[in-house]
Structures are given as C-alpha cells and as structure tokens.
Amino acid sequence: MASTQASLNNANTKLPPDLGMSWQNYVVRTLASVILMVSCWAVGHYSLSFLWIVIFTALYVLKTHLWIQREDQRMRLRTVALREREFVMAQFAQLGDLPAWVQFPDTERIEWVNKVIQQLWPYIGEYSKQFMREFIEPQVRAQMPSPFKSFKFVNIDMGDMACRVGGLKVYTQNVGRDKIIVDMDVVYAGDAEFTVAACGFTGGLNQLVLSGKVRCVMQPLLPCPPMIGGISGSFVELPKLDFNLTGMGEFVQLPGLIDAIRTVVNAQIANLCVLPNKIVVPLAPNVDVTKLYFPEPDGIIRLKIIEARNLVNKDFSIGFIKDKSDPYCEIRVGSQLFKTRTINNNLNPVFNEHFEAVVDQASGQMLRIELFDEDTASADEELGRLSIPLDIVRQSGVLHRWFHLEGCKHGELHLKCSWYNLSTDLKNMAQQSWESEWLSTDKPMHPALLMVFVDTVSELPYPKADLEPSPFIEVTLGRTSQRTPVKMKTVNPLFQSKFTFFVKQPEGQELKFVAYDDGTKRAIGELTIPLLSLMNQPNMEMFQNTFTLTHGVHTSPIVLTLRLRTFASVAEADTFFDQSIGRTYGTASHIERADSNRVANNHTSKPVNGDVISTEPAKTVDNGMMLDAHNINLTVNSPSIAESNSSTLRHHHGLQDRIRRSKHGRSTFREGEIQHFGDLQLGLRYDDLRFKLIVHIVAARNLNPVEKEGQADPYVSVKLYPVNSKTPKVKRKTGVVENSLNPHFDNQFELDIHYSDLHNYKLQLQVKDAINYGVLSRPPILGTLEFPLENFNREEIIDNRWFKLEGGHT
Structure with a gap:
C-alpha cells in the first residue's frame, strides 16, 4: 500500500505543465465574484429585499460546486490517460473500477495503438472538421427550432491531446470468416475546443470528457491490399459525456439548463453513432460494403415491466402527511429509449407495460433499466438500476422473475423479457400460442420488421430556377416517419441511411418515400411501394433495386434495399418457470401498498394476460395467482443480477416504521454463559467466465435469541473486506425472516472480484436480528462467520455446507 501511495505521489509531482490549472481557468470565476459583489451593492443601494442576496449567493455557490466537480473529473481522466499501469491501478483501486485490460485477461492493453493515434491526431483533426461541417451541422440545423436555423461551426480545434484506447478485445468465436469484430475502450x-454561432450570438464548449466502448467491424475481407473492404464504428452504448460551455454559453451553466443541453447532445450522439447507428468508412474501391451499412439485426426483444417492490422513498414526510416516491422506469437498448408511465405516491408500483426493441448485436449490448422518482421542482432522483446482458436473454429465450436493483439500499423489479429471432418464413405472421400474451397489451405488438436502406438518388430536380437543392428523404410507413440527413447543395446525394419499422399487417400497407429540399421545404420527388410486392420476393428482400422518384414529368432514380422479416419465438413457454413448487406471497408484513382502496377492490380478481394483481393487506395470495412471479430459476447466470427469491421474507423497515413499532426488551447474559450461536448453511463458488464470486445464503439453524421472550427476526449481512482493511468493498443483505430461530433465506449474491485477487479478501457473514430494540440501537449480531478467501479453491464448489457461527450479541 505504501509503494502504491508513493507511486501516486511521484506521478502527481511529475504532471506536465498543461495539466495544471492556468490563470485562464479562473477568469470566469473571478468575473462571477465581481458580478455577485456588484449585485449585493445594488441590493443595498436601492433598498431591495435581502432575499435577492440569498438567491445570488445560492446560485453562485451551486455553480462553483459543479465547476469544481467537472474540473476534478477532467483532470483525473486526463492524468490517467498519460500514466502507466501502476498509476492507473492506484487511481482506480479506490473506486473499485479497474479498467478492462486490468480485470479481463481477454482484453489487451495496446500501447502501440495509442502512439499511432497520437501521430495521426493532426490528420484526424482535419477530417473531424470536414465531417462536422458537412454531416453534423446540417443535422443540428434540421432539429433546431426556427430561430436557430443559422447554427454553424465558427471554429473547430481538436487540440494536441489525442484520445486513448484503454483496452482492446478481438472476437474470434461465433464470428463469420468474412469479417473481424473489435471492441475498444475509448477515453478522451x-x-x-469548438465555437458555434446561432441567432447572432457566439458560444462554444471546451474541456470535453468522453468515455465509452467502441465496436469496429471490418468487412468484407479481401485477398488483395488493403485486405479490408471497409470499416464501421459505433458505440455499443451511449458514452459518458461532459463539457464546459464558453462564450454566451457560460450564462446557461446552471443545473437545469446545462442538463437540458447535455440531453440534446446525447440524443445527437445516439442518432449518429450508438448501435444500431454507425459511421462507415469504405477502404477499397469497387467493393460492395452494403453489409457494413445495412447488417441484419440479431433479433428482437419484447419486454414487459410488471411491477416493483420495496423501493427507496426519496420523498420526505411532513407531520402526518406521508409522501412517497413517484416511480417510473427508463429502458435503454443501444440508442433506443423507452419510458413507462409514472405511478404517483407508491413504493410498490404496478406498471404492466410492454415494449419491443431491435437488438442489432446481442454480444456486448445490455438491456438497461433505471427507476427514477419523478420530481417537478428538481431533478428526478434515481431509485435503482438493472443491467441484463442481451446475450443471456438470447441464450435463455425467456427471462421472467424478480431482480434485485443495484445502486440503492433496497428494491426489486419484476419483469419478463422474450427473445425472437428474425425469419423469412411467412407462417410466423399467423397467430400462434406464444403470441397470446402479447395480443392484448397496453400498446400494439408487431409480428414483423421492415428494414429499409436508402443508398443513392440521382438527377433530382431544382426546386426553383438556378437554386440547387439540399435534399433529404422522408420514409413513411403508416403513422411512423423517419428521415435521412440533409445533403447540402447537390442533385446526386449519397445518403446510405438505414431505417427499421415494426409492421402489424404488411399485406395492406404501403411504404412511401418523399424527397424534400431543406431550403424551400418543397417536395421534389415521390415513390410508393406496396409491402405485398416485397412479400412475394425471394426471402422477402429487394437488394439494391433501382426505383423512380416522380415529380410531375421529372423522374429521379433511387437505389433501395428492402427486407421484411417475421419474428420466430425461441421458447414457446417460460422454461424457467418451476411449476412443482408453490409458495405464498403478499401479506401486509411483506409489502406495504400505497393505494389500499384499489388493492382491496382487486384482490379477488384473476390475472389477465400476465398482469399482476396487488393484494389486500393481511391476506395471502392464492398460490396459483402469483406462481408465475416467483420460484423461477435461471440456467444462465447473469452479471450484476442478484437472485431474488424472498417469498417468505419481508424487507427491512425504515426509521419511521421503527418508531411506530413496539419496542422489545433484551435479555441479559453473563460473560461465558452462551456456549453456541447456531449454524449457517452456505454455498460458495467462483464463475471464471464472468469473474464473479457467487455466495448463496441458504438457511440458519439453532440461533440464540437476544429478545427476552425468545423471539428473533433474523437476516444475514454479507460483506467483502480487503484483508488489511476495516472498510468493506461490497455490502449486501438478505431479506428478514420473521419470528424464526431456524430461518430459510435462499438468497444469492454475485460479488465482482478477479480470481487473481481472491487471496487479498475475506468474506464476513453476520446473522443479525431486525427486532426493534430502540430507535438508536443497532441490530444485535446473533452470530458471525469469517471466511478467508486466501485458501479458497475456485475450481471447487462449496454446496450448501453448514458452518458454525462464532460470537455475537453485541
């Protein structure tokens, strides 16, 4: 530890001058201080309310705090980009977030690539200027309100510091022989520094920070130089982005406004280069790179957000007015973003909402779900999040169960996710048994997907005499419309844009193409294609066919690729649904329902289409009613997913609940009087593929109670400690089993730790009592088990073994 700190200190003393804080960094803060002082003087001089001083001061303090946070993050990332392995490990070890090349043996650190990028950076900068002016600028103009149509880049300076590749992984399995797939962790x-002008004002941004995983696909491979026909690049997920505004933008550096600007920027990045969107660069002439521009997706997922329970309360209660969180879910698959409705004042919301999304590349992509508490007066607060690898959904076919939420003290989410492969078989369009659940949903579900690739258009007409058009194509199916980027001043635009449409009944629908001039907003060509004609084609595909846009007597050739694919179910039934076991769930001690009137009216109803029926307090749900929500086993383990199997458990009470509950007394024990503390049944194994230590808390027996009447509400606290530290790296806890000295927990937790680091950690398990012994009293420890991992053999499995608990009752 001392050597690590010494290397960290040495690294800090050797920082290059350009990493230091120059006097220019403080100009804005000094001017803000002067403005604040003048404002305070004006308030006193003109006898205004003292409240103005309070408002000015609060805004200045908040703005300064955010500025310091961004500066600290930028300096840390920039320093990390320039240091060697030891410094990187020292920096990230405190955060528990080591880079991929440190954690995973199949991810390589390629320093030579960073040296090549540094040498190429001036030329990359010149290409970036051209790309942003020709591609980004027209797109921003098209999506800006009319007062901002004059948006343009005044100055683009990519600087002297190049982006850095932190780790690289080449996929060698399940990849076609005609392509190469590479994933890179990119940090910038x-x-x-960028300067833009709009509405007569000039502003810009600098101190750009960006990090994310970039996927590069090289295809097709050629038997002659340059050996690669083209390369496509895209972020697997939305990258992390931060920046500072300059010029006039400095006046909107307030939390609400700057967050809105970041949202717009993130949307532009997602539309540009987050899967399934990508940037394609052809490398060889006369080579068909349509597969790079227009690859077929891996499949489709259908997602049902059923309900959540035991969420954290982010709202405050005032007096007798009890306010609770207003939760909603945000779902993200690549660049696709969905949102559920908000359930007001409820910690156990029932959503029953359905979504479907295209999965471009399941390998490496995640299904991310975040729960937020909606606030009208401030930013929405996070209630928890969940990440599920889409590759696991594809392998499993169906996932249907409760999941523990991460990033919060407690909370679970119940969802169902189904995977569908794409097929050319028209029989899948017919209703099948597996579709019955999705036919009566809150929004339409579709049996087919239409993929459209707009390649080139030639000889477009002039909208006015001597006025060259700036065309774009609007593609419409039913009520859904999508558009290509604008190509500036050309009658022969090269679009190479792809679109996807979910299709309900293709037999009677038409696909419409309309070419518009961005300057005059006039239509300069139209084309309509019935989908029935596409269904009659071999494999339901038209590849690089030439059609005609018509505008009066003028015709313009347009090259299109169209594909229609139906959905083929992977599993006709939920393969993880265990019908041999029945349990009860839903008593008042398990879950606190916010809307008891609605619950009471519905508790005798049967579930329809998989909907969850909330239970009336103090009554138990019929086993058949809730069987599908529990007793589900995963055959494929998932990273960052802790198994929730707590149908006999209740959750931990908060402070207010402890105040309302009756206080219990404790027995007095003499020193040495207690001879035993009971036993704990434990399962332990290591997953080499995902670098996870999996801890299975099964049960406990013969616990020695602290409560004077001999009662106990036990639960187990799981902590992972570094050997020479008193601060745990990971903390987890099971649910509470009420009034039992022989509780059955059956909770499983996955702890992130590399196998090479196991010997540096120990596992501490404590059985605690959740009975209320006073508001200020800590839960007493009924027994402790310490498991050093130094001698743990990761190739062996500890399966449901009993261990003797050591001393407790503190």
Whole structure:
C-alpha cells in the first residue's frame, strides 16, 4: 500500500505543465465574484429585499460546486490517460473500477495503438472538421427550432491531446470468416475546443470528457491490399459525456439548463453513432460494403415491466402527511429509449407495460433499466438500476422473475423479457400460442420488421430556377416517419441511411418515400411501394433495386434495399418457470401498498394476460395467482443480477416504521454463559467466465435469541473486506425472516472480484436480528462467520455446507 501511495505521489509531482490549472481557468470565476459583489451593492443601494442576496449567493455557490466537480473529473481522466499501469491501478483501486485490460485477461492493453493515434491526431483533426461541417451541422440545423436555423461551426480545434484506447478485445468465436469484430475502450479528456454561432450570438464548449466502448467491424475481407473492404464504428452504448460551455454559453451553466443541453447532445450522439447507428468508412474501391451499412439485426426483444417492490422513498414526510416516491422506469437498448408511465405516491408500483426493441448485436449490448422518482421542482432522483446482458436473454429465450436493483439500499423489479429471432418464413405472421400474451397489451405488438436502406438518388430536380437543392428523404410507413440527413447543395446525394419499422399487417400497407429540399421545404420527388410486392420476393428482400422518384414529368432514380422479416419465438413457454413448487406471497408484513382502496377492490380478481394483481393487506395470495412471479430459476447466470427469491421474507423497515413499532426488551447474559450461536448453511463458488464470486445464503439453524421472550427476526449481512482493511468493498443483505430461530433465506449474491485477487479478501457473514430494540440501537449480531478467501479453491464448489457461527450479541 505504501509503494502504491508513493507511486501516486511521484506521478502527481511529475504532471506536465498543461495539466495544471492556468490563470485562464479562473477568469470566469473571478468575473462571477465581481458580478455577485456588484449585485449585493445594488441590493443595498436601492433598498431591495435581502432575499435577492440569498438567491445570488445560492446560485453562485451551486455553480462553483459543479465547476469544481467537472474540473476534478477532467483532470483525473486526463492524468490517467498519460500514466502507466501502476498509476492507473492506484487511481482506480479506490473506486473499485479497474479498467478492462486490468480485470479481463481477454482484453489487451495496446500501447502501440495509442502512439499511432497520437501521430495521426493532426490528420484526424482535419477530417473531424470536414465531417462536422458537412454531416453534423446540417443535422443540428434540421432539429433546431426556427430561430436557430443559422447554427454553424465558427471554429473547430481538436487540440494536441489525442484520445486513448484503454483496452482492446478481438472476437474470434461465433464470428463469420468474412469479417473481424473489435471492441475498444475509448477515453478522451483532451483540450479540444469548438465555437458555434446561432441567432447572432457566439458560444462554444471546451474541456470535453468522453468515455465509452467502441465496436469496429471490418468487412468484407479481401485477398488483395488493403485486405479490408471497409470499416464501421459505433458505440455499443451511449458514452459518458461532459463539457464546459464558453462564450454566451457560460450564462446557461446552471443545473437545469446545462442538463437540458447535455440531453440534446446525447440524443445527437445516439442518432449518429450508438448501435444500431454507425459511421462507415469504405477502404477499397469497387467493393460492395452494403453489409457494413445495412447488417441484419440479431433479433428482437419484447419486454414487459410488471411491477416493483420495496423501493427507496426519496420523498420526505411532513407531520402526518406521508409522501412517497413517484416511480417510473427508463429502458435503454443501444440508442433506443423507452419510458413507462409514472405511478404517483407508491413504493410498490404496478406498471404492466410492454415494449419491443431491435437488438442489432446481442454480444456486448445490455438491456438497461433505471427507476427514477419523478420530481417537478428538481431533478428526478434515481431509485435503482438493472443491467441484463442481451446475450443471456438470447441464450435463455425467456427471462421472467424478480431482480434485485443495484445502486440503492433496497428494491426489486419484476419483469419478463422474450427473445425472437428474425425469419423469412411467412407462417410466423399467423397467430400462434406464444403470441397470446402479447395480443392484448397496453400498446400494439408487431409480428414483423421492415428494414429499409436508402443508398443513392440521382438527377433530382431544382426546386426553383438556378437554386440547387439540399435534399433529404422522408420514409413513411403508416403513422411512423423517419428521415435521412440533409445533403447540402447537390442533385446526386449519397445518403446510405438505414431505417427499421415494426409492421402489424404488411399485406395492406404501403411504404412511401418523399424527397424534400431543406431550403424551400418543397417536395421534389415521390415513390410508393406496396409491402405485398416485397412479400412475394425471394426471402422477402429487394437488394439494391433501382426505383423512380416522380415529380410531375421529372423522374429521379433511387437505389433501395428492402427486407421484411417475421419474428420466430425461441421458447414457446417460460422454461424457467418451476411449476412443482408453490409458495405464498403478499401479506401486509411483506409489502406495504400505497393505494389500499384499489388493492382491496382487486384482490379477488384473476390475472389477465400476465398482469399482476396487488393484494389486500393481511391476506395471502392464492398460490396459483402469483406462481408465475416467483420460484423461477435461471440456467444462465447473469452479471450484476442478484437472485431474488424472498417469498417468505419481508424487507427491512425504515426509521419511521421503527418508531411506530413496539419496542422489545433484551435479555441479559453473563460473560461465558452462551456456549453456541447456531449454524449457517452456505454455498460458495467462483464463475471464471464472468469473474464473479457467487455466495448463496441458504438457511440458519439453532440461533440464540437476544429478545427476552425468545423471539428473533433474523437476516444475514454479507460483506467483502480487503484483508488489511476495516472498510468493506461490497455490502449486501438478505431479506428478514420473521419470528424464526431456524430461518430459510435462499438468497444469492454475485460479488465482482478477479480470481487473481481472491487471496487479498475475506468474506464476513453476520446473522443479525431486525427486532426493534430502540430507535438508536443497532441490530444485535446473533452470530458471525469469517471466511478467508486466501485458501479458497475456485475450481471447487462449496454446496450448501453448514458452518458454525462464532460470537455475537453485541
């Protein structure tokens, strides 16, 4: 530890001058201080309310705090980008977030690539200027309100500091022989600076920080130089982005406004280069790179957000007015973003909402779900999040169960996720048994997917005499419309844009193409294609066919690729649904329902289409009613997913609940009087593929109670400690089993730790009592088990073994 700190200190003393804080960094803060002082003087001089001083001061303090946070993050990332392995490990070890090349043996650290990028950076900068002016600028103009149509880049300076590749992984399995797939962890914390003009004002941004995983696909492979026909690049997920505004933008550096600007920027990045969107660069002439521009997706997922329970309360209660969180879910698959409705004042919301999304590449992509508490007066607060690898959904076919939420003290989410492969078989369009659940949903579900690739258009007409058009194509199916980027001043635009449409009944629908001039907003060509004609084609595909846009007597050739694919179910039934076991769930001690009137009216109803019926307090749900929500086993383990199997458990009470509950007394024990503390049944194994230590808390027996009447509400606290530290790296806890000295928990937790680091950690398990012994009293420890991992053999499995608990009752 001392050597690590010494290396960290040495690294800090050797920082290059450009990493230091120059006097220019403080100009804005000094001017803000002067403005604040003048404002305070004006308030006193003109006898205004003292409240104005309070408002000015609060805004200044908040703005300064955010500025310091961004500066600290930028300096840390920039320093990390320039240091060697030891410094990187020292920096990230405190955060528990080591880079991929440190954690995973199949991810390589390629320093030579960073040296090549540094040498190429001036030329990359010149290409970036051209790309942003020709591609980004027209797109921003098209999506801006009319007062901002004059948006343009005044100055683009990519700086001297290049982006850095932190780790690289080449996929060698399940990849076709005609392509190469590479994933790279890219970090940029450089000195780029952009200046833009709009509405007569000039502003810009600098101190750009960006990090994310970039996937590069090289295809097709050629038997002659340059050996690669083209390369496509895209972020697997939305990258992390931060920046500072300059010029007039400095006046909107307030939390609400700057967050809105970041949202717009993130949307532009997602539309540009987050899967399934990508940037394609052809490398060889006369090579068909349509597969790079227009690859077929891996499949489709249908998602049902059923309900959540035991969420954290982010709202405050005032007096007798009890306010609770207003939860909603945000779902993200690549660049696709969905949102459920908000359930007001409820910690156990029932959503029953359905979504479907296209999965471009299941390998490496995640299904991310975040729960938020909606606030009208401030930013929405996070209630928890969940990440599920889409590759696991594809392998499993159906996932249907409760999941523990991460990033919060407690909370669970119940969902069902089904995977569908794409097929050319028209028989899948017919209603099948597996579709019955999705036919009566809150929004339409579709049996087919239409993929459209707009390649080129030639000889477009002039909208006015001597006025060259700036065309774009609007593609419409039913009520859904999508559009290509604008190509500036050309009658022969090269679009190479792809679109996807979910199709309900293709036999009677038409696909419409309309070419518009962005300057005059006039239509300069139209084309309509019935989907029935596409269904009659071999494999329901038209590849690089030439059609005609018509505008009066003028015709313009347009090259299109169209594909229609039906959905083929992977599993006709939920393969993880265990019908041999029945349990009860839903008593008042298990879950506190916010809307008891609605619950009471519905508790005798049967579930329809998989909907969850909330239970009336103090009554138990019929086994058949709730069987599908529990007793589900995963055959494929998932990273960052802790198994929730707590149908006999209740959750931990908060402070207010402890105050309302009756206080219990404790027995007095003499020193040495207690001879035993009971036993704990434990399962332990290590997953080499995902670098996870899996801890299975099964049960406990013969616990020695602290409560004077001999009662106990036990639960187990799981902590992972570094050997020479008193601060745990990971903390987890099971649910509470009420009034039992022989509780059955059956909870499983996955702890992130590399196998090479196991010997540096120990596992501490404590059985605690959740009975209320006073508001200020800590839960007493009924027994403790310490498990050093130094001698743990990761190739062996500890399966449901009993261990003797050591001393407790503190």
